[in-house]
Amino acid sequence: MSIVLDRLTKRFGAQTIVDRVSLEVADGEFFVLLGASGSGKSTILRLIAGLTQPDAGRILLQGRDVTHLPPQQRDTGFVFQNYSIFRHMSVADNIEFGLRIRRVPPAERARRREELLDLVDLAGLGARYADQLSGGQRQRVALARALAYEPNVLLLDEPFGALDVKIRAQLRRSLKAIHDRLGVTTILVTHDQEEAFELADRIGVIERGHLLEVGAPEELYTRPRSLFVATFLGAGTVFVGRARGGQAHFGLLALPIPAETPHEDDERVQVLLRPEEVTLTPDRPADDRLVLGQGRVVEQNFTGPLRRLRLRLPQLAATRQLAPPPPFGEEGLLVDAVLPADLPLPSEDLWVGLRRWHILAPPHPRVLVYDTEAGPLTALALARALADRLDASVTLVGVAESADGGEALRAALQRRQEEAGLAQAELRIAFGNVMQQLALEQGQALYDFCLLPASDHPATQPVRLSDTVVNLLSRTMTPTLVVKDKDYPLERILICTAAGEPGKSDVRIGGRLARQVGAAVTLFHVTRGASQPTPLARSHLERAAATLRALNVPTEVRFRPAQTPAAGILAEAREGGYGLVVVGSHGPHSRSVFGLDDVTRQVLSGTDRPVLVVPADEG
Amino acid sequence: MTTTTLATPAAPRRRPAALVPVGMLVLVLLPLLLLPLAAVFVFAFRGGLTAFLSALNTQDARFALRFSLLIAFATAIVNAVLGTFAAYVLSKYRFPGERPLGIVVNLPVAIPTVVVGTSLLLLWGPIGLLGRLLEPTGFQPMFTPFGVLLAHLFVTFPYMLGTIKPLLDELETTYEEAAYTIGANRWQTFRHILLPALRGGLFTGALLTFAHSLGEFGATVLVSGNLRLRTQTAPLYIFAQFEAGNLAAANAVAAVLALLSFVIFFFLLRYTGRRTEGRL
Numbered sequence: 001m002s003i004v005l006d007r008l009t010k011r012f013g014a015q016t017i018v019d020r021v022s023l024e025v026a027d028g029e030f031f032v033l034l035g036a037s038g039s040g041k042s043t044i045l046r047l048i049a050g051l052t053q054p055d056a057g058r059i060l061l062q063g064r065d066v067t068h069l070p071p072q073q074r075d076t077g078f079v080f081q082n083y084s085i086f087r088h089m090s091v092a093d094n095i096e097f098g099l100r101i102r103r104v105p106p107a108e109r110a111r112r113r114e115e116l117l118d119l120v121d122l123a124g125l126g127a128r129y130a131d132q133l134s135g136g137q138r139q140r141v142a143l144a145r146a147l148a149y150e151p152n153v154l155l156l157d158e159p160f161g162a163l164d165v166k167i168r169a170q171l172r173r174s175l176k177a178i179h180d181r182l183g184v185t186t187i188l189v190t191h192d193q194e195e196a197f198e199l200a201d202r203i204g205v206i207e208r209g210h211l212l213e214v215g216a217p218e219e220l221y222t223r224p225r226s227l228f229v230a231t232f233l234g235a236g237t238v239f240v241g242r243a244r245g246g247q248a249h250f251g252l253l254a255l256p257i258p259a260e261t262p263h264e265d266d267e268r269v270q271v272l273l274r275p276e277e278v279t280l281t282p283d284r285p286a287d288d289r290l291v292l293g294q295g296r297v298v299e300q301n302f303t304g305p306l307r308r309l310r311l312r313l314p315q316l317a318a319t320r321q322l323a324p325p326p327p328f329g330e331e332g333l334l335v336d337a338v339l340p341a342d343l344p345l346p347s348e349d350l351w352v353g354l355r356r357w358h359i360l361a362p363p364h365p366r367v368l369v370y371d372t373e374a375g376p377l378t379a380l381a382l383a384r385a386l387a388d389r390l391d392a393s394v395t396l397v398g399v400a401e402s403a404d405g406g407e408a409l410r411a412a413l414q415r416r417q418e419e420a421g422l423a424q425a426e427l428r429i430a431f432g433n434v435m436q437q438l439a440l441e442q443g444q445a446l447y448d449f450c451l452l453p454a455s456d457h458p459a460t461q462p463v464r465l466s467d468t469v470v471n472l473l474s475r476t477m478t479p480t481l482v483v484k485d486k487d488y489p490l491e492r493i494l495i496c497t498a499a500g501e502p503g504k505s506d507v508r509i510g511g512r513l514a515r516q517v518g519a520a521v522t523l524f525h526v527t528r529g530a531s532q533p534t535p536l537a538r539s540h541l542e543r544a545a546a547t548l549r550a551l552n553v554p555t556e557v558r559f560r561p562a563q564t565p566a567a568g569i570l571a572e573a574r575e576g577g578y579g580l581v582v583v584g585s586h587g588p589h590s591r592s593v594f595g596l597d598d599v600t601r602q603v604l605s606g607t608d609r610p611v612l613v614v615p616a617d618e619g
Numbered sequence: 620m621t622t623t624t625l626a627t628p629a630a631p632r633r634r635p636a637a638l639v640p641v642g643m644l645v646l647v648l649l650p651l652l653l654l655p656l657a658a659v660f661v662f663a664f665r666g667g668l669t670a671f672l673s674a675l676n677t678q679d680a681r682f683a684l685r686f687s688l689l690i691a692f693a694t695a696i697v698n699a700v701l702g703t704f705a706a707y708v709l710s711k712y713r714f715p716g717e718r719p720l721g722i723v724v725n726l727p728v729a730i731p732t733v734v735v736g737t738s739l740l741l742l743w744g745p746i747g748l749l750g751r752l753l754e755p756t757g758f759q760p761m762f763t764p765f766g767v768l769l770a771h772l773f774v775t776f777p778y779m780l781g782t783i784k785p786l787l788d789e790l791e792t793t794y795e796e797a798a799y800t801i802g803a804n805r806w807q808t809f810r811h812i813l814l815p816a817l818r819g820g821l822f823t824g825a826l827l828t829f830a831h832s833l834g835e836f837g838a839t840v841l842v843s844g845n846l847r848l849r850t851q852t853a854p855l856y857i858f859a860q861f862e863a864g865n866l867a868a869a870n871a872v873a874a875v876l877a878l879l880s881f882v883i884f885f886f887l888l889r890y891t892g893r894r895t896e897g898r899l
Contacts, residue, residue, distance in 0.1 A: 051796050071799040078800040084793040088815040097811070098801040142797075149802065 001063070002027045002185035003048065003153055008057035010043055010209075015423050017043050019209040020057070025153075025202075028183040030176075032196040034232070035206030041189045044206070045155050048187065049076045062152050077146030077184075081158040083138040085130040091117075091141050092126035098149035116144040119178060136167040143175070147182070154179075156188040160195065172198055193233055197221075205229045208424055210391075222274075225261070225361040230272045231323045235308075237278070237335045238323040238360075239316075243269040248359055251316025253292060255354075261361045264512070270322065270360040275308065278337040279353040282346040292316070292352045295335060297345065307341045310334055311352055365392040365448040365516075368478075369425075370438060370468070372398065373412045375453035376485035380420035382610055383451055385490055387422065389517045392448070394425035397441055399434045406431060435471050442478055449612075451481040454604065465604055473585065473600070473613055479509050481580075483610045488579040493519045495582040496569050496603075497544055498526070498537070506614040507544045510582035511551045513612070520554040522576060526568030527561045566602035573607045582612045656877065663874035666867060674871035682848050683856035684875060690764070690852060691832035694771040695825045701772075702779025702824060703817070707809070709780075710787035711795075725777045732837025735773055739842050743769070762844035767852065770838040775828045782824035786817055823890060830883045833876065 003025040010018040017040045025031045035041040046052040048059055050071035058067045066074045086094050092113050099109045117123050120140040130138055139159055146154060159175075160168040176199055179186055190196055196203050197217045204214045205228070213220060213229045224230040227238060241250040243263035248255045248271055255271060263269050285291055295311035310324070312332045324334050335352050339345070367390075369383045386392045398413045400406045410429050417423060430437035442450065456466040469482055495510040507523070514521045523544055527533050533541065541557055548555040562568030573581050585600050604611055664671055674680065709721055727735065743750045743760045753759060760766045790813070798808040836854040843850035845859065853872055860869035 049796075049800050051799065071796070072802050072804055074800075075802075076800055078797065080793040080797060082791060082793055084791065084797040086794070086797075086812055086815075088818075097798070097803070101802045101807060145797075145801065155800075 001025065002029070002061065003031075003187065004058075004060040005044070005048070006058040006060070008044065008047060008059065009055050010040075010047060010052065011055050017209050018047065018054075021206075021209075021211045022057075023204060023211060023214065025185060025187060028185055030179050030186045030188070030199055030201045032200035032203045033187060033189045033206055034191070034193065034196045034203050035189075036191055036232075039206045040209040041191075041206045042157050045078075045157050045187060045189050048074075048153070049078050049155055050074045051078075075149075075152045077149075077151035077154045079139070079142045079146050079154070079156045079159045081161045083130075083135075083142045085133075085138050085141050085145075087130045089129075090126065091122065091128050091130075091133070094130075094141055095126075095144045095148050097145065102149055112148060116148055119147070119181075120144045121174065134167075135163050136171055139163065139171060140174070143178070147178075147184070150184075152185065154184045154186040156186065158190055159188065160190075160192075168195075175199065203233075205232060207232075223358060224272065227270055227322060227360055227363060230270075230358075230360060235275050235336055236323060237273040237275075238270055238321075239273075239333065240268050240270050240320045240322055240363075241316075242318055243267045250292075250319040253290075253316070255357055255359065257359050261359050263359075263362050267362055270363055272358040272360055273335065273354060274356075274358075275336045275338040277354060277356040278335060279355050280309070280311075280337055280339065280350040281353065282350060284351050285353055288353075290354045292333075292335065292354065294349055295352045297348050297350065298334070300345075302341055305341055306338045307343075307345075309337045309339060309345075311337065311350065313352060365390050367392045367394045368438075368441060368447040368450045369394060369396045370399075370434075370450070370452040371396050371413055371416065372453065372456065373409065373416075374456065376483065377416065377420055378485050378487050378610075379451055379453045379483040380416060380422055381487055382481065382483055382490075383425070384421050385517070386449070386451075387425070389490070390513075394422060395441075395447075396422070396425050396427045397430060397438065398427070399430045399432070399437045401431070403431055434468050438468070438472060439475065442476065447478050449481055450476065450478045451483065454482045454484050465601070469604070470601075473604075477615050479612060479614045481610055481612050482604055484608045486608045488577075488609055490517050490519055490579040492576065492578045493521050493580045493582060494524055494569075494573055494576060494578040495521055495544075496524050496526075496565075497541065497584070498565065505616060506582055506584035507547055509614050510612065511548045511553050513580075513582075514548075514553045515551045519579065520556070521548055522572075522578070523548065523555060523557045524569070524572055525557075525559050526565045527559050528563075528565075531559075531561055533559055564602075565599045566606065569599070569603050570606045573603075573609055578609060580610050580612055581607060582614060585613050585615050659870065659873050659877050662866070663870040665870075670867065671871050671874070674867045675875065677868065679847050679851070679856060680868060680872050683851050683853045684872065686764070686851065687833055687853035687876075690767055690771055691829045693768055694775055694832040695829040697768075697772055698775055698779045698828050699821060699825050702776065702828075703783050703821065705776075706780050706783035706787055707813075710784050724780055727774055728777045732774055732835065733841065736770060736838035736841025739766070739770055739773065739838065743842075761842055762846060762850060764850055766842040767839055767850055770842045771832045771835055774835055774838050775831045778827040778831060779824040782820045782827065783817055786820045787813070790816060819890065823887060826883050826887050826890075830880060830887075833879060833883075 001024045003023070005021055005023040007020045007022055008018055009016065009020055021044060033041040033044060043052060047054050050066065050069060054067065058065060060066065061074060061076070086097065089097070095113050095116050096109050099112060104112070113126065117126055120143055122137060122140055122144070125133070125137070133141065143159070160171055163171065172195060188199060200217055202214060203217055203220055205212045205220065207228050212226050213224060220229060221233050224233065230236060230238060239250055241248050243257060244265055246257055248257050248263070248269040250271065257263055257269065284294070293313045293316070295313035297309055298312045299310035301308045312334055315332055319333065321333050324336060326334065337352070365386070367383055367386050369379060371380065383394050387394045396413060396417060398409050400409045406429050410427065413427055417425060417427060428441070430441065450472070452469060452472070454466065454469055455464055456468070473480060493510060493514045495507055497507060511521060523541060525533055525537055525541055527537070545555050545557055558572070560568045560572055562571065569581065569583070581603065583600050583603055600613055705724055709717065709724070740761060741747050743766065745754070745759060745761070750759065750761065760769060795808050795812060798812045803811065834854060835852070836858070839852055840855055840858070843852070843855065845851055845855050851859070853876055857869045857873050
């Protein structure tokens with residue numbers, strides 16, 4: 001292996017720019033790091049060259065650990081986007097600089113210089129200076145300069161970024177040819193998908209410091225695992241539906257889920273439809289198992305050989321659109337398709353079917369955090385822990401009473417967000433009624449968890465639950481974390497269960513969370529007065545424990561006699577050193593007139609630990 | 620609507636309306652700048668060239684001019700090195716206290732030179748804070764050529780820094796990083812990559828330092844003790860001769876100083892002019 005990166009990490013302040021990136025690049029490979037600007041891809045290149053020091057992780061070049069070596073001793077060739085040709089030196093002197101530093105005799109230097117000038121098609125221009133060269137020529141000089149001393153690896157940081165399209169295409173071909181000839185292990189960083197496809201043996205897609213996926217261009221295009229890679233590499237339509245019984249459901253359409261991307265029941269499932277995999281027919285196909293529905297062409301673009309079409313279809317039940325981005329305030333699903341440009345459109349209304357589709361890996365959990373200026377920072381700390389351990393994407397929502405207070409609130413929340421190390425989380429400011437806005441936000445996106453502080457005034461009224469908490473819990477169908485102003489490590493989770501509860505979703509969701517954060521679970525039951533649970537409760541606990549064991553979560557079962565269930569739960573939560581208490585809650589239809597059932601409410605008021613309230617399944 | 624665009628090279632036509640403001644400007648500048656400059660030469664050559672030369676040809680005058688040139692030369696060289704070093708550190712390293720330090724090193728332009736002289740005396744003088752400690756060694760920097768050099772280094776320090784630091788700041792960091800990845804160490808990078816890029820700035824900064832040192836008066840008069848044939852610089856000589864009523868001697872040296880300044884200024888103007896042209 002020419003280049004090995006081992007859990008490479010770089011932070012700037014509270015921001016993690018490169019997050020545990022591991023990668024192996026083979027001898028002679030042309031590897032492309034592809035990502036949007038600010039994704040951390042250039043930082044990785046600078047870490048390899050030694051221009052930036054990592055906070056953690058190791059870098060091996062040709063089997064040699066260079067993590068703590070200065071750039072001079074790493075033997076890399078680096079080409080910068082801005083060329084950085086030494087202006088006071090001629091082209092020849094630029095190319096020879098590395099050889100002169102290495103005390104190569106003049107005759108040998110001259111021979112090598114001519115060879116390189118030839119290689120990069122600049123023969124005869126050795127006497128020129130940078131300001132007498134075009135941008136493309138300068139970049140060729142930079143390439144020759146970096147190759148002159150025969151480095152072990154060649155690193156190119158957006159080398160064609162500042163050039164126009166035609167020159168770029170020329171340079172790409174030259175670079176490919178040079179690489180084929182020299183066989184030097186190369187990493188190129190770019191945001192240009194086309195460039196990556198054309199040059200790479202393998203591509204690594206970087207987003208927000210994470211190396212999401214690595215693979216050959218074709219593999220990544222046809223079989224991406226994540227939504228980001230699916231949409232970053234080429235066009236396509238992505239829908240979210242629900243998994244059930246090994247199938248992905250989008251309205252009446254059910255697509256089998258392949259074994260390599262297993263989904264649990266009720267989990268969100270994303271499907272990718274590349275435009276060329278979508279079939280369009282004027283009449284309803286006879287075999288309608290793979291038909292999305294009838295749509296109308298809303299957009300068409302001529303792109304030379306192909307005509308790109310966008311169709312709008314009626315909304316499918318329990319299906320949400322992720323890509324192309326759904327226009328605000330419009331209903332229906334958008335599907336992108338292509339047809340050969342010389343094929344006339346038979347009609348504006350076409351039946352949309354699937355030739356192929358691709359189920360993406362289960363998406364990262366999404367967490368909604370309601371934050372206020374005065375709320376405890378512990379809610380944000382817990383959100384950070386979830387973001388880190390579940391790889392969850394976090395959305396912060398603040399609600400201002402009016403537009404006037406919006407900017408101040410945004411600034412305040414931004415400060416808190418950075419303080420809590422959540423700078424990468426999305427921040428949204430809504431206006432008006434807190435309850436309505438939170439319900440709206442929950443409705444617009446599927447969240448796996450909602451997280452909010454227990455009290456609006458933690459300093460003065462730590463015990464009093466805010467109206468927001470009470471109202472939200474009496475209505476929401478999203479598992480909700482209520483956080484007090486104390487921090488506890490998420491190592492042990494207490495799941496409280498009682499026989500005869502309408503559902504088992506608290507055990508399942510609590511257990512899944514425990515598995516993802518690597519916590520141990522105590523399954524807990526309060527026996528009223530008696531020292532042993534009833535046979536009914538016992539069998540319920542056994543089944544719950546079996547569910548947890550199936551999830552591979554270390555599980556312990558405990559009973560405790562107490563006057564009331566709430567008293568028992570509170571005592572256990574206090575004494576057991578738990579980082580999280582999970583309680584169930586009835587579905588909205590059967591919730592009592594007070595909104596929350598008593599036990600849940602008493603536990604929420606009484607404990608100082610975070611509580612996860614899991615609404616029961618409907619039906 | 621009348622044309623109000625400024626004269627451009629494409630339209631070198633002079634507008635008649637410009638006569639009034641230009642005339643006014645010359646009228647203001649005449650007594651303020653031009654006449655005093657002329658006066659120096661008029662007075663210096665009033666007695667003819669031989670009188671001028673003989674006024675210069677006294678031992679004191681020759682010493683003062685030689686001493687001034689020597690000090691200016693030494694100041695320019697020492698500050699070229701110190702100023703470049705300071706500019707390099709301030710431009711390339713990030714450290715706590717960077718901003719305050721950046722202000723302190725530029726402070727000499729703002730402090731009255733007399734205050735500089737006083738503070739140097741209070742530090743290095745025979746009863747000064749450090750001067751007292753030097754007493755047993757028998758070395759006293761004040762009232763010696765070394766003391767004059769100290770004062771000039773202090774007063775002219777910001778000029779070198781001020782020309783070099785912007786150049787270093789402007790140079791993209793990848794310029795050096797390219798050299799590092801190629802294998803050049805910090806010194807090689809400085810020597811082969813940075814220094815050539817700073818050549819123009821070094822020349823400009825050194826000339827500025829030289830010019831300011833040549834004319835320095837306020838600090839010098841205090842730390843030198845104004846000892847003839849020992850620490851008397853040209854400006855001090857002019858002042859002393861004036862006080863003694865020896866106008867011819869004073870004027871002759873003043874004319875030489877003015878001439879030197881013109882020459883330096885001419886070089887500065889040509890050099891910086893060429894550089895900005897090249898950039899446009």
